[in-house]
Amino acid sequence: MKTILLGVSLMSALILSGCQTADTAAESSATSSNTSESQSSSTEESSTSEESSEAQSSIESMEEPADTQEAFRYHINPTTSVVEPIDEAVDPKVALLTFDDSPDQHAVEIAEQLKAINAPAIFFVNGMYIESDEGKAKLKQIYDMGFEIGNHTQTHPNLSTISPEKQREEILQTNQLIYEVTGEKPHFFRAPHGVTTETSDAVMAEEGMVSMNWTYGYDWEADYQTSESLSDIMLNTEYLNNGANLLMHDRSWTNEAVVSIAEGLIEKGFTLVDPNLIESPEREE
Structure with a gap:
């Protein structure tokens, strides 16, 4: 009887071992198949990526970097307002587009034209233009297109002519209005x-913002x-150098010239720098 039971046990073990071997072989086959498919997919993706890279223009992406702090490539020189590379490996031939006194009459159209050619920019906002529902809607349009929103004070005063208390109010009130519309505090300020x-x-320093002129x-x-005259001077001035910080405004002639200026800079070999790549204390936090 023991001999019979032992034989049955051995037979069961052999059958179970065979099943496990078959399962392992199937898994191995499936893994090999998946690996082959993955390698094929990777090759196709690599080819597509190379083609896409070749087709790219020299405009920095307007999308927010996944890891912003590590993605910083530039900073604003506090003395000259030049956009400077953080290290030597970064391309210094960049230009920053900025538009003050927004959003008055033409800022939305300027933003739409820049968006159409994937050109990034900072729109420096006066709080007085976003107190109304219409102004808030304009700001939201510009922000939703992916543009950086900067603070240009509430009523555009010369800060040196008003009290310290009033200066604070001019800056902080505009910060608050921008935050109420966009859900984000400005990272940049232009006096x-x-x-x-x-x-x-x-x-x-208190607000974690970067102050820049142009x-x-x-x-x-x-x-x-x-x-015509504006495009010509913006593209041919002696001040167009690496890291140029271009000041423009919410004006009709600027609106008409903006695409030719942006495209002219690219033709001259400049990259239009994405403000997301410019470091600021708040973003570092």
Whole structure:
């Protein structure tokens, strides 16, 4: 009887072992098949990626980097407002497009034209333009298109002519209005007339913002209030150098010239830098 039971046990073990071997072989076959498919897919994706890379224009992506802190490539020189590479491996031949006094009359159309050619920019907002529902809607349109929103104070005063308390109010009120519309605090500040103060510097530190002026701009001068004259000077000025920080405004002639300016910069070999790639204290946090 024991002999019979032993034989049955041995037979069961052999059958079970055979099943496990078959299962293992099937799994191995499936794994090999998946690996082959994965390698084939990887090859196709690599080929597609190379083709896509070759077709790219020299415009930085407007999408938010997955890891913003590690993705920073540039910073704003606090003295010159030049956009500078963080390290030597980063391309220095970039230009930053900025538009002040937004969103008054033409900012949305300017944003739409830039979006159509995937050109990033900062729109520096005056709080007085976003107190109304119409102004809020315009700001939301610009923000939803992926553009950076900066603070240009509430009523555009020369900060050096008003009290420290009023200076704070001018900056913080606009920050709050922008936050209510976009859900995001501004990372960049531009003082009206380029005049900063000890108070504005202190507010920048408290709010984790970067203060910047510009390297050149012309659209408020009488000689450059046509699209042709403005495009020409913006592209051919002696101040167009690596890291140029271009100042423009919410004006009709600027609106008409914006695409030719952006495309002209690209033709000259400049990359239009994405503000998401410019470091700021708040983003680091």
